[in-house]
Amino acid sequence: xxxxxxxxxxxxxxxxxxxxxxxxxxxxxxxxxxxxxxxxxxxxxxxxxxxxxxxxxxxxxxxxxxxxxxxxxxxxxxxxxxxxxxxxxxxxxxxxxxxxxxxxxxxxxxxxxxxxxxxxxxxxxxxxxxxxxxxxxxxxxxxxxxxxxxxxxxxxxxxxxxxxxxxxxxxxxxxxxxxxxxxxxxxxxxxxxxxxxxxxxxxxxxxxxxxxxxxxxxxxxxxxxxxxxxxx
Numbered sequence: 517x518x519x520x521x522x523x524x525x526x527x528x529x530x531x532x533x534x535x536x537x538x539x540x541x542x543x544x545x546x547x548x549x550x551x552x553x554x555x556x557x558x559x560x561x562x563x564x565x566x567x568x569x570x571x572x573x574x575x576x577x578x579x580x581x582x583x584x585x586x587x588x589x590x591x592x593x594x595x596x597x598x599x600x601x602x603x604x605x606x607x608x609x610x611x612x613x614x615x616x617x618x619x620x621x622x623x624x625x626x627x628x629x630x631x632x633x634x635x636x637x638x639x640x641x642x643x644x645x646x647x648x649x650x651x652x653x654x655x656x657x658x659x660x661x662x663x664x665x666x667x668x669x670x671x672x673x674x675x676x677x678x679x680x681x682x683x684x685x686x687x688x689x690x691x692x693x694x695x696x697x698x699x700x701x702x703x704x705x706x707x708x709x710x711x712x713x714x715x716x717x718x719x720x721x722x723x724x725x726x727x728x729x730x731x732x733x734x735x736x737x738x739x740x741x742x743x744x745x746x747x748x
Contacts, residue, residue, distance in 0.1 A: 536565035536646045537638055540613045557652045559617045561638055563608035569640045570605035573617060576649065577635040584632040584654060587621045605641055621654045629701050631655040631727060653748075655700050655728050672731060676746035680722030684731050684742050688713045693735045695719070695742070700728050721747050 540562035563569055573591045578584060588596050592604035608614045619634060633651050640646035671685040684695060689710075695717045697706040705724070708717045710733075719731070724747045731742040 536563055536569060537571065537608075537640065537648045538562050538564050539648065539650065555621050555654055555656070557619045557621075557654070558615075559619070559636070559650050559652070561608065561614045561617070561648070563610055563612055563614075565646075566610050568607055568609045569642065569646065570607050571614075571638050571640055572602045572605050574602075574637045574639065575600045575634065576637050577633075579632045579634065581630060581632045583623050583630050583656070584621050584634065587619065587634055589617070589619045589636065591617055619652050623654075623656055629656065631700065653726070653746075670742040672743050672745050675743075676748055677721065678748050680720065682719045682721050682731075682745050682747075683716055684719070685716045686733055686740075686742055688715050689733075689735055691735060693733050696732050696734055697724075698730045698732070700730075705729065721745075 538561065539559070541560040561571075573589065575587070575589060578587055588594060591602040592606050593602070595602060606614050606616045617636070617638075619636065621632075621634060623632075631653055633653050635649055635651045637647055637649045669685075669687050673683055675682070690712055692712050693710045695708040695710055696704055697708075697719055699705050706719060708719060710717050721729075726748050728744055728746050730744050733740045733742055
């Protein structure tokens with residue numbers, strides 16, 4: 517019997533082949549692999565062209581690390597693991613956004629910590645050059661959700677980030693503090709020294725591998741979670 521792990525699913529980037537279809541928004545959430553629940557990711561697409569176009573979706577690659585066990589996706593209909601292309605299309609009018617796509621995944625090991633990727637290509641049935649490939653990153657951890665609620669006043673931007681710099685804003689402290697950056701395994705990756713009464717810190721993330729990171733503020737033994745950021 518398969519052991520199912522809940523993944524943290526998100527879309528972390530894309531590659532466009534033409535100008536009409538484009539990524540409009542990405543959705544991701546965090547999850548704990550011990551809970552044994554299905555992971556879900558969403559991709560919203562916009563048609564920047566001047567005519568209504570019909571698009572199919574193809575699952576072009578499943579996994580590179582061997583952690584993804586199975587996957588299905590929904591577009592015009594929902595398709596099981598063994599079907600790699602939608603049988604129908606979704607029409608997107610000029611300037612309109614399609615909210616139709618959702619992708620799902622399982623992993624074998626409920627004690628797993630790691631990540632894997634599934635690639636989807638959205639293609640105009642009348643023009644194969646009008647296409648976009650979106651890699652969907654599934655991140656799963658046994659520690660997600662454990663005392664990780666962010667401080668409501670904290671802000672992290674840009675998020676997701678590919679700029680090499682991430683800014684985090686938070687309430688001022690009367691004494692110097694540090695901002696810690698942890699990976700999905702809970703390992704400390706970077707520490708930023710923050711002077712007293714400062715309200716922001718900048719993490720130079722250009723050398724950080726693709727993935728999800730937890731930012732937290734530490735003052736002595738007191739730790740305040742600031743939130744998560746996706747680096748791609």
